[in-house]
Amino acid sequence: MSFLPVPREPLHRVAVTGGTHGNEMCGIYLAQHWLQAPEELRRASFSAVPILANPAATAACRRYVDQDLNRSFTLTILGSTATPNDPYEVTRAQELNQLLGPKGTDRAFDFILDLHNTTANTGVCLISEASCTSFNLYLCHYLQLQNPGLPCRFLLYDPPGTETYSLNSVSKNGICLEMGPQPQGVLRADVCTQMRALVASILDFVELFNQGTAFPAFEMDIYRCIGSVDFPRSSDGDLVGTVHPQLQDHDFEPLKPGDPIFKLFSGEDILYEGDSIVYPVFINEAAYYEKRVAFLKSEKFQVSVPALPGLTSSSPVAP
Structure with a gap:
């Protein structure tokens, strides 16, 4: 299986988004905390921006108000002319695209980490689109090494024949951290604590990448959605x-x-x-x-990932 090249410049413009779905509580409360205490998201080469993605749905403790925000970031929707009768999530998607994108341009954020909860028993799952898979494989492997007793699975999700539509697809590189089980509208301390620690590890990985760390080759099992x-x-x-x-x-x-x-x-x-x-x-x-x-079907296969050399010293570093 072939993947697109890993970025060869530091990732300085980073966002951590929670509340894309307004009843998935870990990301909501972590984003609200980080908005008050952003220093937790700072590293030497960047400072991640915390964002509450869907404030109206969050206030109502609903997945969405008018339509699923995490299905609203297609170029078709983002490029449509705004009208007063637009669904709330269309308006919000366009606002987030201006803040974090525009999608598909050089001005887009380098990396978006989008936080989600599921009622299903997925444990820790990283969901990646194909365009970001290479970088995300190194990220997932890093988390597996940092947490040997915690299964961290990698799910490749790219429905054929459709535009990418998730919030993290706005950035040049992005990933969704999905954790469950947790009921909708409920905040579980164990899941929230675990998510907070994983976010810290993900930002640590980005920092290591920015500072020129080389990562060795490895093999890893991944899952790819093939239907429902x-x-x-x-x-x-x-x-x-x-x-x-x-x-x-x-x-x-x-x-x-x-x-x-x-x-x-x-x-x-x-x-x-x-x-x-x-x-x-x-x-x-x-x-x-x-x-x-009722459930998604996936196939499981192993990939061999080559070593990733460190960024050269000539790569720019944020002040």
Whole structure:
């Protein structure tokens, strides 16, 4: 699998965004804390900017007001002419694009770290788009080395035939830190503490990269989304079953053909009919009911990542 080149200049313009979804509480409260205490995000070569991404949804403790903000950063939406009747998240996406972008230009931020929570049992998951995968692989490997007892999985998410639409796609390089399980509208101390520590490690990695640290070659398992599976439904679209107990909470574990995936309300089991092993992700995620997704399917494969030489001394360093 081939990846785009890693950036060869320091990443000085860095943002940490929380509250892209207004009921995912760790990123919200961490962003609000850092807005009052930004020194926690400072490193020698840069100071990350904390941003509360969706303040209206946060105030209402809802995922979004009018539409999903994290699906609103396509060039089509960002380039549309503003009108008074625009959905709130369209207006907010355009504001964030002006602040952190514009998307696809040299003026865009170097790196955006977007913080999310899920109700699914994903643990620590880094979600990357293909355009940023090379740099993010080194970042993920660094986190794995720093936290040997903490599984940190790498999910490549690039739906074919669609524009990139996430908040972190506005920057030249970006990644989503997804952590769960945590209920919507709930702040769990253990998840929040862990996220805060991981943010610190991610900023430490950016600092090491900026200062010219070389990173050795390695091999790593990654997961790539290949589709989604909806709940069993009636002809009217109503649920007639839910995620099977043998699948629930088993994110990133192998699902074999013939394994149960749904339990119908009538008591019958629905079995997985695929022709190969897949790895379900975001199993029974609360926010995906409206998207008609019971879980995402991913394939697992190993990549060999070459050594990354350090930046040259001629690369500019921020004052």
